[in-house]
Amino acid sequence: MNKSFPLRRFSTLLNSSVRPSIRGNFGERKWKPIPIPHRTVPEPRGQDLDFINVAHSHLIHSDWAKLSSLSTDLTPLRVKHVLLKIQKDHVLSLEFFNWAGIQKPSCNSLEIHSIILHILTKNRKFKTAESILNNVIESCSIDVPSNLFEEMLHLYRLCDSSPLVFDSLFKTFAHMKKFRMDITLAFYREMQRHRISPNAFTLNMVMRANCKLGKLEKALEAFREMESMGHCSKGLLSFAIKLKNSMERSGVHQDVVTFNTLIHGFCKEGKLHEANKIFIGMKGANVTPNTVTYNTLINGYSQVGNSEMGSKLYEEMLRNQVKADILTYNALIFGLCKEGKTKKAAYLVKELDNHNLVPNASTFSALICGQCLRKNSERAFQIYKSMLRSGCHPNELIFKMLVSTFCKNEDFDGAVQVLKEMFERSMAPDSGTLSEICSGLCLCGKIEEAKMLCSEMEARGLMPAGFDKSKTTNFGA
Secondary structure, three states: OOOOOOOOOHHHHOOOOOOOOOOOOOOOOOOOOOOOOOOOOOOOOHHHHHHHHHHHHHHHOOOHHHHHOOHHHOOHHHHHHHHHHOOOOHHHHHHHHHHHHHHOHHHOOHHHHHHHHHHHHHOOOHHHHHHHHHHHHHHOOOOHHHHHHHHHHHHOOOOOOOOHHHHHHHHHHHHOOOOOHHHHHHHHHHHHHOOOOOOHHHHHHHHHHHHHOOOHHHHHHHHHHHHHOOOOOHHHHHHHHHHHHHHHHHOOOOOHHHHHHHHHHHHHOOOHHHHHHHHHHHHHOOOOOOHHHHHHHHHHHHHOOOHHHHHHHHHHHHHOOOOOOHHHHHHHHHHHHHOOOHHHHHHHHHHHHHOOOOOOHHHHHHHHHHHHHOOOHHHHHHHHHHHHHOOOOOOHHHHHHHHHHHHHOOOHHHHHHHHHHHHHOOOOOOHHHHHHHHHHHHHOOOHHHHHHHHHHHHHHOOOOOOOOHHHOOOOOO
16 A cells, blocks of 8 residues: 555544434434545656556557556556546456456555445446455455545545445445444444445444444434435335334334334335324324424325325314424325315415415426316416416426327317427427327328427427437328
């Protein structure tokens, strides 16, 4: 390892008091982030620079015979700079790494291994990366986990890397049983301090390490982070329930954030029965549900088409004097519109004024969706216009719903009108939507209008990939 870059001892991290930041929908701990540490690598000069440039030229021209003539002059510094120079080509990087290791094994230091691991994992070559990690772990007698982690942390920015590299590191050390629980948690703290987002496997290890050490609240924090990142599965939720039960047995206080996290996890999976059981247990534990609790459940029931249950929860919310916000109403409106109950949804929109709430893009999107389901294309388009007047911005999904509804009603002029609204916002329909409109126009005898539409899209550079004018029904006839 290059002695110009001494490593900070990892043992100092094991006693770190920095608390990880848990960012999610249910709670947040504030912390002051610090930059990812990195080394300023000095530019090579003189003979080193000449060697690197010549070796790079031989590599990109696949002239391994000429490269072999340079093998006696390999040094760790030169190998490192060549790898950094070719890092965008992961295949060539691996070939050079393997070649250098054979020609002069002493050149492939822990720093060089860290660089190739960054290159491979950011290109999702996990099996190859884990194979190299296995070899490093088996061949080294030093404290590999801590030293390798530090090397990879310091080279993270230089290699423009991805958090996936740490997932591979955690996974390999775990499989080889080379990780201690205290080191696992120290790594996690460092990743959090440097704003490197851990992935599912890493967080899973952190959860289990905290549980084994009896740090149940810390384990729950890791679960919350996993859940907020979308790593929600049957296994994870089962583990969370066990964790919750362990907290109860140990007398650890469970707050509203704990219950909200579990409820959100089950709702996200569509397991409303389990979510409701947690909700009942929450009230039984004398933990008062808040706005987030009710919003999560109402949204969950709306998503599965049970607006009746959503309405009951809303009424309970009001009885308990829990303040409803725009998210509450949006969830209720979406549930009603999804079931085609547009009149009831419109009544709720009027209620917003009484609560000093203003409809947002999600409110309008739900209302447009409801009218489109009922094939009320004109009414849906009117709501779209109201949306614009309110200063809200429609997305591509709204336009697609409107176009599709006009086409189903065989109102192709209306569909073209929506398309032109899209053009004004530099949005393009997909090839299927455009094909549907052009075919409809042609069947109505409006071939020239279809041609003009396509010409305008081409002129604006909005023609979708995969659209073939010649294959459109009667096009050009």
